[in-house]
Amino acid sequence: MGADLSTQGGGQHPPVFLPDDFVQQKAVSRGTVGCCTYDKYETHVRLYLVPLLGTKRLESLSVADVRRFITRVQNAHTAATAKEAHRVLRTALTAAVRDELITRNVASLVEPPRVKQREIRPWTLEETLSFLEAARRDPLYAAFVLAVAMGLRRGELVGLRWSDVDLDNRVLHIRQQTQRRRGTLYDDDPKSRRSRVVPMPALCLAPLRWHRLRQREAFARTGVAWSESGYVFATRNGRPVEPRNVYRSFTRVAADGGLRVVRLHDARHGCATLLTAAGVAPRIIMEILGHSQISITMDVRTHVVHDTQREAISHMARLLKRRLPAA
Numbered sequence: 001m002g003a004d005l006s007t008q009g010g011g012q013h014p015p016v017f018l019p020d021d022f023v024q025q026k027a028v029s030r031g032t033v034g035c036c037t038y039d040k041y042e043t044h045v046r047l048y049l050v051p052l053l054g055t056k057r058l059e060s061l062s063v064a065d066v067r068r069f070i071t072r073v074q075n076a077h078t079a080a081t082a083k084e085a086h087r088v089l090r091t092a093l094t095a096a097v098r099d100e101l102i103t104r105n106v107a108s109l110v111e112p113p114r115v116k117q118r119e120i121r122p123w124t125l126e127e128t129l130s131f132l133e134a135a136r137r138d139p140l141y142a143a144f145v146l147a148v149a150m151g152l153r154r155g156e157l158v159g160l161r162w163s164d165v166d167l168d169n170r171v172l173h174i175r176q177q178t179q180r181r182r183g184t185l186y187d188d189d190p191k192s193r194r195s196r197v198v199p200m201p202a203l204c205l206a207p208l209r210w211h212r213l214r215q216r217e218a219f220a221r222t223g224v225a226w227s228e229s230g231y232v233f234a235t236r237n238g239r240p241v242e243p244r245n246v247y248r249s250f251t252r253v254a255a256d257g258g259l260r261v262v263r264l265h266d267a268r269h270g271c272a273t274l275l276t277a278a279g280v281a282p283r284i285i286m287e288i289l290g291h292s293q294i295s296i297t298m299d300v301r302t303h304v305v306h307d308t309q310r311e312a313i314s315h316m317a318r319l320l321k322r323r324l325p326a327a
Contacts, residue, residue, distance in 0.1 A: 039181065044088045048073050048081075053089070058102050061093075066110045079113040086112040122270030127259055134257030139214075140241070140249050142207040143233050146172075147250075147264060149201050151271030151289045154247060154264055155179045158240050159187055160232040167208060170200045174290060178231075178240050185240060196290050208232075 052069050053061070066089065074082035090107035097105050123131065128148055135144045143157045152160075155177030164173040175195045176187045215234065219226045224238045231240045250264045262270075268289065275285045 040084075041088050041091075044085050045092075048085045049089060049092075058096060061102075061106055063106050063109050066107050070110065070113060074113050080115045083112040083115050086110065120266065120269050121260075121262070122266045122273050123260070123262060125274065128267075128270060128274070130257060131254055131259055134259070135253045138249060138253055140233060140246060142204075142211040143246060144250060144253070144267075145204055145207045147267045148271060149204055150198060151268040153177060153268065153290075154243055155188075156290075157246060158231075158233060158243050162212065162228045162230055162232055165208060165232060167200075167205055170202070170205065172198050172200050172204075174198065178243070180243055185242075194290075196287065198288055 052072060053065070056065060066086075069089070070082050070086050073085050086107060090105060093102065093105040093107050096102050132145065132148065135141050138144070146152045146157060150172065152174070156174050159176040159178035164175055166173070173195065174197075178185055178187050211232070216226050218236055219238065222236045224236070230238055233241045233246070235241060247264045250267075251261050254261045272285055272289060275288070
């Protein structure tokens with residue numbers, strides 16, 4: 001067991017990282033981040049921070065040390081890995097500053113590597129409608145409608161319970177997400193660490209009512225007691241569906257329907273795209289999708305703005321063409 005960063009003896013600062021130290025910091029304790037985030041941070045500490053910075057003392061860690069660390073990780077792996085390692089280091093040093101172990105966070109003075117963003121190409125409105133038509137007979141049709149119309153994350157779909165669904169008032173309560181971690185399904189807080197209440201579009205109501213009716217019938221055949229506290233998308237024994245199977249069904253329906261196959265998460269981006277095209281304010285889109293920061297929402301809607309700009313330029317060109325004399 002490594003020494004705790006907050007413990008000092010004989011006037012000596014402890015090393016920056018020892019194998020068990022970082023995960024004890026408040027910034028990444030199990031109570032402040034989700035389990036998957038906790039695992040990701042722990043992995044970066046174990047694979048990169050401890051081997052490359054474990055012998056450095058807090059008071060001697062410099063900007064140059066951080067730059068060398070980022071360069072070594074990037075050369076050995078990828079810019080994305082180096083950027084994430086930088087973020088974990090910065091988070092740890094922020095905790096150290098807060099605990100008055102150091103006076104400044106040198107990691108915050110170093111720019112993280114630039115990572116080429118994956119191009120997001122969500123479905124168009126026509127593609128989205130074609131997908132919903134192709135998915136109509138799928139057992140997870142209601143889940144796909146929620147993903148497309150409300151932008152729910154996969155874990156939020158799997159973690160949804162009937163007590164979270166208010167069909168009469170057309171409201172959905174996003175209180176948790178269900179994920180697989182180390183071979184076990186577990187319930188956790190939503191990704192943004194806070195629950196949200198979102199009005200449901202009318203097109204979600206009939207699929208959910210039909211899904212509930214079919215689920216009651218299926219449970220009756222297998223002897224499982226149906227409950228309001230049960231999972232909306234469950235197996236025959238009442239357990240939540242496997243998150244990977246939601247994704248597999250989504251891509252299978254798209255492929256069988258002759259559609260361009262996209263990630264399930266891209267349906268979430270598609271929801272943001274359609275909301276933006278409909279003129280919904282970014283702050284409202286942020287609340288609907290549960291983004292933790294408005295900047296995330298603005299990044300998602302960038303390509304929609306570009307399309308709008310292109311349309312405006314084309315419109316101006318048509319106006320000018322009508323007024324300019326023929327060549």
